Amino acid sequence: MAGQTLYDKLWSRHFVDELDDGSSLIYIDRHLLHEVTSPQAFSGLKTNNRQPWRIGANIAVPDHAVPTRKRELGVAGIADRVARRQVETLTENCQHFGIPLIELEDVRQGIVHVVGPEQGLTLPGMTIVCGDSHTATHGAFATLAMGIGTSEVEHVLATQTLRTQKQKNMRVRFDGPMGLGVTPKDMILALIGRIGTAGGTGYAIEYSGDAIRDLSMEGRMTICNMSIEAGARAGMVAFDAVTEAFLRDRPHTPAGADLADAVEYWRSLHSDEDAVFDREEVFDLGKLVPQVTWGTSPEMVTGIDGSVPVPESLASPAERNSLTRALDYMGLTPGQSLKGVPVDKVFIGSCTNARIEDLRSVANLVRGQKVHRSIQQALIVPGSGLVGLQAEREGLDTIFRKAGFEWRSAGCSMCLGMNDDRLSSGERCVSTSNRNFEGRQGKGGRTHLASPVMAAAAALTGEITDVREL
Numbered sequence: 001m002a003g004q005t006l007y008d009k010l011w012s013r014h015f016v017d018e019l020d021d022g023s024s025l026i027y028i029d030r031h032l033l034h035e036v037t038s039p040q041a042f043s044g045l046k047t048n049n050r051q052p053w054r055i056g057a058n059i060a061v062p063d064h065a066v067p068t069r070k071r072e073l074g075v076a077g078i079a080d081r082v083a084r085r086q087v088e089t090l091t092e093n094c095q096h097f098g099i100p101l102i103e104l105e106d107v108r109q110g111i112v113h114v115v116g117p118e119q120g121l122t123l124p125g126m127t128i129v130c131g132d133s134h135t136a137t138h139g140a141f142a143t144l145a146m147g148i149g150t151s152e153v154e155h156v157l158a159t160q161t162l163r164t165q166k167q168k169n170m171r172v173r174f175d176g177p178m179g180l181g182v183t184p185k186d187m188i189l190a191l192i193g194r195i196g197t198a199g200g201t202g203y204a205i206e207y208s209g210d211a212i213r214d215l216s217m218e219g220r221m222t223i224c225n226m227s228i229e230a231g232a233r234a235g236m237v238a239f240d241a242v243t244e245a246f247l248r249d250r251p252h253t254p255a256g257a258d259l260a261d262a263v264e265y266w267r268s269l270h271s272d273e274d275a276v277f278d279r280e281e282v283f284d285l286g287k288l289v290p291q292v293t294w295g296t297s298p299e300m301v302t303g304i305d306g307s308v309p310v311p312e313s314l315a316s317p318a319e320r321n322s323l324t325r326a327l328d329y330m331g332l333t334p335g336q337s338l339k340g341v342p343v344d345k346v347f348i349g350s351c352t353n354a355r356i357e358d359l360r361s362v363a364n365l366v367r368g369q370k371v372h373r374s375i376q377q378a379l380i381v382p383g384s385g386l387v388g389l390q391a392e393r394e395g396l397d398t399i400f401r402k403a404g405f406e407w408r409s410a411g412c413s414m415c416l417g418m419n420d421d422r423l424s425s426g427e428r429c430v431s432t433s434n435r436n437f438e439g440r441q442g443k444g445g446r447t448h449l450a451s452p453v454m455a456a457a458a459a460l461t462g463e464i465t466d467v468r469e470l
């Protein structure tokens, strides 16, 4: 019998039962909650007079609707009525059911996918779910982590299991050293550019190769985070010494003899040598250049030396139409080179790129420099209060402020238009987030996805810039 993939191991160790319709029931170890996708799930429990099956498996944190300014005001400081109600409802529901909550005023508050790993709540070998599509982030820790919908949130709360379909196995191998100015964000954008936003549909992706082994946990999380943008619900990386070092001494990581036992088990969390994958993709990183999106889907991406595609070059009328529509929305001309496109705003943040390493890389670039006078707003939003605190201890906030960036409190912020940080219609933004859909950062806003250093470079020059030339 062929060996098992990491995904197969995680799956079989959590498999509970096969259901009549061919789907499976799997056990869930960790359930993360936030204010947007939990209210109806909690109402459902109340209506049916049910209690959460295992309270301690859950942890909640508000992140999407929170303001990134004036946090000392707490929930009362949320100006938008709907946003305030969402955060209040999360608090009430957590109190009602006894679910642990990290509140707005807590220094540990932040984007749920940054908080989980930071607190050691995300541990190798776990199945992890959250009513949020970027849950795949946690797969960087050799977990099976998937986004779920609100009705599934209720199901998980009530039964600690998830009804789901077994996926096929895809391995993406990244080989070779990365060039200057190339980051994990460029790796995942290039993958999405190659296989498309539906390329990973039906697969669980395992990222491997020496380039992945050489990455920090922060970098691995950036890559796993965008698995969903490649169509896959789950993305993962094998456990190794880097994973272990990151988790040591975190509040919820086991300690002492328990840690030794855990590590022994965690060492089994890799694909066997002879495991068979249904699909494989191989990337030679020597050829990779910094990436930037030009359209309204993450697959509409090119190297910074590239240009906007020309509709006439496409054979199918449907593809021509969708390209023309994307270019109209983005205010770009066919064939135009991306370098030099003027930018209005810059956003450095989100669960893709708001961890300490991201902030350090930006600080190294902007130290002693100034945000270009044509930039209306350049925001830097840490992924969690603790990331923010660490950055402040290192003096990064001073570097950012001196350069003309706004340094904010943790939250999803301008990644999506659910809080005060938004684009206005027609505004163009280089953003380190993960989605460039129409209206994503505010109605009519134009998003170019890129790495933190590419976003910082745009802030300094006022236009889309090749960071390698600074």
Ligand SMILES: CC(C)[C@H](C(=O)O)[C@@H](O)C(=O)O
Binding pocket: 036, 037, 064, 131, 132, 133, 134, 147, 416
């Ligand atoms: C609001 C939430 C349900 C959503 C998601 O599932 O991903 C958001 O986090 C996003 O990034 O679009």
Ligand code: SF4
Binding pocket: 063, 064, 111, 132, 134, 350, 351, 352, 411, 412, 415, 416, 433, 434
């Ligand atoms: S930072 Fe963006 S992508 Fe991540 S959870 Fe928040 S809204 Fe979703």
